[in-house]
Amino acid sequence: MSKPLLRVENLKKYFPVRRSILEALRKEPPRYVKAVDGISFEIGRGEVLALIGESGCGKTTAGRTVLRLIEPTDGRIIFDGTDITELSREEMRPFRRRMQIIFQDPYASLSPRMKIGDAIAHPLLVHGLADKEEAKEMALKMLKRVGLTPEDEFYDRYPHHLSGGQRQRVVIARAMILKPEFVVADEAVSMIDVSMRASILELLESFREEYNLSQLFITHDIAVGKLIADRIAVMYLGKIVEMGPTEEVLKNPVHPYTMAIIQAVPSIVRRKKEKKLKITGEVPNAANPPSGCRFHPRCPLATEECKTKEPELVEVSHNHFVACHHPIH
Numbered sequence: 001m002s003k004p005l006l007r008v009e010n011l012k013k014y015f016p017v018r019r020s021i022l023e024a025l026r027k028e029p030p031r032y033v034k035a036v037d038g039i040s041f042e043i044g045r046g047e048v049l050a051l052i053g054e055s056g057c058g059k060t061t062a063g064r065t066v067l068r069l070i071e072p073t074d075g076r077i078i079f080d081g082t083d084i085t086e087l088s089r090e091e092m093r094p095f096r097r098r099m100q101i102i103f104q105d106p107y108a109s110l111s112p113r114m115k116i117g118d119a120i121a122h123p124l125l126v127h128g129l130a131d132k133e134e135a136k137e138m139a140l141k142m143l144k145r146v147g148l149t150p151e152d153e154f155y156d157r158y159p160h161h162l163s164g165g166q167r168q169r170v171v172i173a174r175a176m177i178l179k180p181e182f183v184v185a186d187e188a189v190s191m192i193d194v195s196m197r198a199s200i201l202e203l204l205e206s207f208r209e210e211y212n213l214s215q216l217f218i219t220h221d222i223a224v225g226k227l228i229a230d231r232i233a234v235m236y237l238g239k240i241v242e243m244g245p246t247e248e249v250l251k252n253p254v255h256p257y258t259m260a261i262i263q264a265v266p267s268i269v270r271r272k273k274e275k276k277l278k279i280t281g282e283v284p285n286a287a288n289p290p291s292g293c294r295f296h297p298r299c300p301l302a303t304e305e306c307k308t309k310e311p312e313l314v315e316v317s318h319n320h321f322v323a324c325h326h327p328i329h
């Protein structure tokens with residue numbers, strides 16, 4: 001890979017847990033939810049990295065921290081060669097245009113009282129990239145570009161006039177009007193009718209081609225990750241446990257957790273002679289993660305070592321990394 005557009009090093013985000021009165025009286029030390037607990041990855045220009053994992057494993061927190069929508073507890077974020085981790089609000093401004101986010105719920109992320117055309121034009125005005133008339137012109141073009149035609153009719157509609165899929169097109173249009181180089185797409189198709197998902201993914205794909213857009217594509221659904229991503233990173237309780245090229249990870253998963261989430265989706269990949277790995281229980285509380293390998297209480301392969309020693313992320317084959325004491329071969 002040539003110089004990556006984004007490099008994230010040992011990123012952490014801890015949220016303080018509110019103490020009970022009793023804990024406060026006993027002067028117990030503050031506790032933290034270690035939502036993201038030391039993750040590192042790179043994304044190349046035009047590359048899509050899917051961040052996959054169960055609810056609560058820290059995907060959204062990771063995406064928002066990378067964009068500095070929330071402040072990291074530790075670690076570094078390097079965007080196009082600039083360390084943006086500690087830039088001031090003012091210094092961040094030019095980067096804000098270049099890095100965008102698409103949220104899960106297109107209804108919640110649009111103001112109900114703003115015409116959708118104005119919503120798409122708005123970022124141009126905020127960033128001082130166009131006057132009102134130019135912004136309207138550009139928003140009309142963008143409406144057409146995302147398939148909301150006739151565009152002049154759509155311009156004057158309000159979010160509640162639109163279907164979920166159409167609203168997500170508006171949200172994508174609003175992010176893309178700034179011609180970003182990088183976007184965090186957080187469960188961008190999860191709340192959309194299954195019948196519409198493919199066309200929304202295709203729309204994102206078309207912007208990848210047009211802008212050479214890099215994406216951190218967050219999803220709990222590995223089947224969606226398979227459709228769109230060049231590489232997959234699997235998260236478990238704040239850590240990346242496996243990362244590699246999509247094909248490779250799906251065909252040769254090495255971490256028992258990855259294997260289990262792949263096996264939970266029938267027919268995503270067909271392999272011969274594979275052992276079924278059954279995982280029970282739920283993701284433990286991130287405020288009190290298990291010792292050693294955080295996955296050990298649910299892992300069918302766990303041994304004593306897993307209870308005490310935390311596995312490091314190591315390269316098992318070209319560009320394929322895993323953190324596990326008992327990798328599957």
Ligand SMILES: Nc1ncnc2c1ncn2[C@@H]1O[C@H](COP(=O)(O)OP(=O)(O)OP(=O)(O)O)[C@@H](O)[C@H]1O
Pocket residue numbers: 015016033034035053054055056057058059060061062220286
């Ligand atoms: N602002 C916050 N304050 C305290 N805890 C938080 C905050 N935001 C997230 N958390 C906690 O951090 C952990 C990770 O949450 P996050 O939303 O990042 O997970 P996720 O992988 O995106 O889950 P989902 O698939 O449900 O969207 C959870 O335990 C969550 O309760």
Ligand SMILES: [Mg+2]
Pocket residue numbers: 059060061
């Ligand atoms: Mg989330």
